[in-house]
Amino acid sequence: MSNQHAPQAGSRREFLKTSALAAAAAAPYFVPASAFGANAPSNRVTLGCIGVGNQGFPVMKRFLENDACQVLAVCDVNRGSSGYKDDKHVYGREPAREEVEGYYGKSSESGSYKGCEAYNDFRDILSRDDIDAVIIATPDHWHSTMTVQACKAGKDVYCEKPLGLTIGDQQAMVKAVRENDRILQTGSHERSNPNVRRLVDIVQSGALGEIKRVVCNVGRHNMISPGPGWKPMPVPDGFDYAMWLGPAPDAPYHKDRCLYRFRFNYDYAGGQVTNFGAHSLDMAQWALGMDKSGPVEVEHVYADFLPEGSLFNAATYTHFRCTYDNGVVLDCMTGVPEVRCIVEGTEGSVRVENQGRNFFTIAEGIKSDVCGSEVPDVYVSNDDHQRNFIDCVKSREEPAAPVEVGHRSATVCHLGNIALRLGTKVKWDPASEQIVDNKEASAFLNRPTNQSWNT
Structure with a gap:
C-alpha cells in the first residue's frame, strides 16, 4: 500500500x-x-x-x-x-x-x-x-x-x-x-424496541402454536455504482485514505468506495444482507430462541450481481433460505419494507416491520394472558439502546445485545452471503461454528488482512 x-x-x-x-x-x-x-x-x-x-x-x-x-x-x-x-x-x-x-x-x-x-x-x-x-x-x-x-x-x-x-x-x-x-x-x-419485544413475547409464549416458517426482508441497494471502466480519483484534502483502508486490500481511491457507499463492496461490508439483515435476522434469531445457536443449513435461492468490473460488487437482489435443526425454515430476501420479520405458526402469525414502527398480529385466538413478563428470556427495557449500554458499563451486567448475540445474528447474514456468492448450499455446525465439508465456503470464514497501516 x-x-x-x-x-x-x-x-x-x-x-x-x-x-x-x-x-x-x-x-x-x-x-x-x-x-x-x-x-x-x-x-x-x-x-x-x-x-x-x-x-x-x-x-x-x-x-x-x-x-x-x-x-x-x-x-x-x-x-x-x-x-x-x-x-x-x-x-x-x-x-x-x-x-x-x-x-x-x-x-x-x-x-x-x-x-x-x-x-x-x-x-x-x-x-x-x-x-x-x-x-x-x-x-x-x-x-x-x-x-x-x-x-x-x-x-x-x-x-x-x-x-x-x-x-x-x-x-x-x-x-x-x-x-x-x-x-x-x-x-x-x-433489541430495545417495544414492538419487537412484543413479537418475541408472543412467539416464545407458544401462542402461535408450532413455529413453521420465518420471512425476513432486507433492503435493496439505495446507491448507484460506477460501472465497469470507472477511473480512480484524487484523494480529497483532509481524508486519510490509507488509514480508511486499514486492514482491507489496497485499492485505488474513488469517492463511491468510501463514506456511506462502503457497504456495497465486499472488501468492507456485506451489502444490504448484513446492513438490514443485522436487524431483521436478529429479530428472527431472538424470537426463535437461537441467541446461542443458528441454522444448520443455508441455501442460495437467488442473487443478482452488477456487471463484473463495477465498483459495487455486493449482490443487489438476494434470496437465501435457512433451515434450523428443529425444522423451522427462514427465507431472507430483498424486499420492501427494508426491515421486516414475519413469524408463522400453526395457530397464526405475527410480524413487525419498518424497523418496529408498525406492528401487526395476524393470529386468531391469541390470548393476552399468555403473553407478558412471565415469558422467560425476553429482555425488557424502559429506555433506549444507548442508555442500556451506559447502565451496563456502570453495573457490569450484560447489555440488551451482548457480543455473543451480535455475533450469532450477524453469522446468519455472513452465511447467507457465502451461499449467495458461491450459488450453493452451505451446511453449518452452530456448536463448533464451522462450515461442514466445504473448503471453498470455509475460505470465507476469514479474510486476509493488510497490516501495512499498523505502523
Missing part, C-alpha cells in the same frame, strides 16, 4: 508520550456537574467516538443527550466533508468536535466549551486513561481490529452492527471481550 496518505507514525508516537499531559490540560474545560443533574462528574462514563460519519454522528448525538456520560474525544479519518448518504450532511471529526463542544457549551456558565479532542488515529483515543468506553461506528472491516484493541486497552465498547466483517472476525471479538472482562453492546437497536 502506498504511504502517500498514511499518518505520520513519528508524530503519533510523540502524541502517545504526551497524551497524559494533553488530558490534564483539558481538565479545566469539563462540563460543570450542574449540567448533568444528579450525575456528578465522578459518576459519568467518559466516551470516545470512533467513526463519526453517517451512522456514528447521529449515535454520538444520542449519547450527548444522556447525562450519565460525557464525550471527551472523537476520531475519524475524514477531517470533514459532505458526500455521505445525504449530501446535505457534513460529517467527520471536526464537525463532530464542534457538535460536542456546542452541545456542552449551552450548559456551561461561559456559554462555551473546549474539552473535546479530535483525532485521526483511533489508537490515540485508546491510549487515554481518562476514557472509559468507545463507540465504534466505522465501516465493518474495521470493527474487529478496533474492538479487540479497545478491549485490551481496558475500554468497554458500543459497536455498530453488523458486529464484524467475517465470522472469524466476530469470534476474535467475542474472545477479546470475555478475556478482558469488557462490556460490549452491539448496535442492534431493535
Whole structure:
C-alpha cells in the first residue's frame, strides 16, 4: 500500500508520550456537574467516538443527550466533508468536535466549551486513561481490529452492527471481550424496541402454536455504482485514505468506495444482507430462541450481481433460505419494507416491520394472558439502546445485545452471503461454528488482512 496518505507514525508516537499531559490540560474545560443533574462528574462514563460519519454522528448525538456520560474525544479519518448518504450532511471529526463542544457549551456558565479532542488515529483515543468506553461506528472491516484493541486497552465498547466483517472476525471479538472482562453492546437497536419485544413475547409464549416458517426482508441497494471502466480519483484534502483502508486490500481511491457507499463492496461490508439483515435476522434469531445457536443449513435461492468490473460488487437482489435443526425454515430476501420479520405458526402469525414502527398480529385466538413478563428470556427495557449500554458499563451486567448475540445474528447474514456468492448450499455446525465439508465456503470464514497501516 502506498504511504502517500498514511499518518505520520513519528508524530503519533510523540502524541502517545504526551497524551497524559494533553488530558490534564483539558481538565479545566469539563462540563460543570450542574449540567448533568444528579450525575456528578465522578459518576459519568467518559466516551470516545470512533467513526463519526453517517451512522456514528447521529449515535454520538444520542449519547450527548444522556447525562450519565460525557464525550471527551472523537476520531475519524475524514477531517470533514459532505458526500455521505445525504449530501446535505457534513460529517467527520471536526464537525463532530464542534457538535460536542456546542452541545456542552449551552450548559456551561461561559456559554462555551473546549474539552473535546479530535483525532485521526483511533489508537490515540485508546491510549487515554481518562476514557472509559468507545463507540465504534466505522465501516465493518474495521470493527474487529478496533474492538479487540479497545478491549485490551481496558475500554468497554458500543459497536455498530453488523458486529464484524467475517465470522472469524466476530469470534476474535467475542474472545477479546470475555478475556478482558469488557462490556460490549452491539448496535442492534431493535433489541430495545417495544414492538419487537412484543413479537418475541408472543412467539416464545407458544401462542402461535408450532413455529413453521420465518420471512425476513432486507433492503435493496439505495446507491448507484460506477460501472465497469470507472477511473480512480484524487484523494480529497483532509481524508486519510490509507488509514480508511486499514486492514482491507489496497485499492485505488474513488469517492463511491468510501463514506456511506462502503457497504456495497465486499472488501468492507456485506451489502444490504448484513446492513438490514443485522436487524431483521436478529429479530428472527431472538424470537426463535437461537441467541446461542443458528441454522444448520443455508441455501442460495437467488442473487443478482452488477456487471463484473463495477465498483459495487455486493449482490443487489438476494434470496437465501435457512433451515434450523428443529425444522423451522427462514427465507431472507430483498424486499420492501427494508426491515421486516414475519413469524408463522400453526395457530397464526405475527410480524413487525419498518424497523418496529408498525406492528401487526395476524393470529386468531391469541390470548393476552399468555403473553407478558412471565415469558422467560425476553429482555425488557424502559429506555433506549444507548442508555442500556451506559447502565451496563456502570453495573457490569450484560447489555440488551451482548457480543455473543451480535455475533450469532450477524453469522446468519455472513452465511447467507457465502451461499449467495458461491450459488450453493452451505451446511453449518452452530456448536463448533464451522462450515461442514466445504473448503471453498470455509475460505470465507476469514479474510486476509493488510497490516501495512499498523505502523
